[in-house]
Amino acid sequence: MSIQPSKTEEVREELRAASSIAVLTGAGISEESGIPVFRGPDGLWKQYRAEDLATPEAFARDPRLVWEWYDWRRSRIAAARPNPAHEALVLLENHCPGFALITQNVDGLHDLAGSRHVIKLHGDIWTLRCQHCGTVKSDRWVPLPEIPPRCACGGLLRPGVVWFGEALPPAAWQAAVEAAESCALFLVVGTSAVVYPAAELPMLAKHRGAKLIEINFEPTALTPLADYSFVGKAGEILPQLVS
Ligand code: OAD
Secondary structure (H helix, E strand, C coil): CECCHHHHHHHHHHHHHCCEEEEEECHHHHHHHCCCCCCCCCCHHHHCCHHHHCCHHHHHHCHHHHHHHHHHHHHHHHCCCCCHHHHHHHHHHHHCCEEEEEECCCCCHHHHHCCCCEEECCEEEEEEEECCCCCEEECCCCCCCCCCCECCCCCEEEEEECCCCCCCCHHHHHHHHHHHHHCCEEEEECCCCCCCCCCHHHHHHHHCCCEEEEEECCCCCCHHHCCEEEECCHHHHHHHHHC
16 A cells, blocks of 8 residues: 555545535445455456346346345345444544535445445345335345245345446435535545446536545546545555544
């Protein structure tokens, strides 16, 4: 990891002074909690095909296979704890009145860390939704006693997440756009920034005059746009910026 002390101090000052901060997180923030990311050398999409597991068509074709994969991911996530990067964002929320946390993650680790208002763009792996009656319920059983799980009405339950080809939850997207358009600082943490529309948010913020800060293990397409870019582990860098 390379982190210049002068840059750190500058960003600490920016964070302290900002009247409003929006943060976008991705799988990289949970990597140090032991949850695999999607892209990169050990990413999930190297071992699995998204089309087989994370699309409505895949679920229609083989709900058991899709659920086996989600059940495995739920078990990994259930064993994970928030790390210092999640905790640093709780601290930031407590100190900045105009704070918005937007996440692409479905793991619930921001909630577990104590973040109070999390805008979940891609849903929540701990909710299930009935394909037949539309009931949404919270469920933390791991492993699931029945695969695929069924609703009390007999309908098939699906994971309460957004799959490729599906629209984002409108209220969450609206809240994310408002936060991006109105913030003074936009912080991007642990995302490859290749999945749209989430990846539009940093650009939207920048276009409206916000300063862009990126923390990621490797450079991304966003890096050239960032006012400050920190290359390294979020769990090491974020606490230094926020302490
Ligand atoms: P990705 O897996 O695409 O990107 C994770 C990023 O985090 C990569 O650029 C890594 O280099 C970086 N990274 C890894 N470990 C890190 C660490 N300890 N600290 C900081 N950065 C680290 O994950 P997302 O961008 O979140 O959607 O992926 C976006 C969406 O694509 C996901 O929500 C998911 C996925 O397919 C769906 O399943 C619909």
